[in-house]
Amino acid sequence: MKKFGFLALALGLFAVACNNAGTSTEGDSTKVDSLVQEAQSTVDSAAAVVDSAAAVVDSTAKAIDSTAKAH
Numbered sequence: 188m189k190k191f192g193f194l195a196l197a198l199g200l201f202a203v204a205c206n207n208a209g210t211s212t213e214g215d216s217t218k219v220d221s222l223v224q225e226a227q228s229t230v231d232s233a234a235a236v237v238d239s240a241a242a243v244v245d246s247t248a249k250a251i252d253s254t255a256k257a258h
Contacts, residue, residue, distance in 0.1 A: 192237040199229030 192233055195233035195236060196230055199233060200226060202229070
């Protein structure tokens with residue numbers, strides 16, 4: 188599951204980097220702040236996906252264990 192989280196993080200950072208492909212060289216701090224916030228939200232959403240996937244795996248493992256105990 189950690190591989191999916193890392194993949195989501197890498198793709199999110201790649202998307203943030205590609206969205207800033209302009210040629211302007213001005214030092215606009217609001218652009219930097221918005222990019223940082225976008226990257227943070229991408230990381231947070233990726234972490235939520237990984238957490239929900241881990242919960243599904245855990246519940247499936249519990250179901251398998253209870254089925255195995257019943258037989």
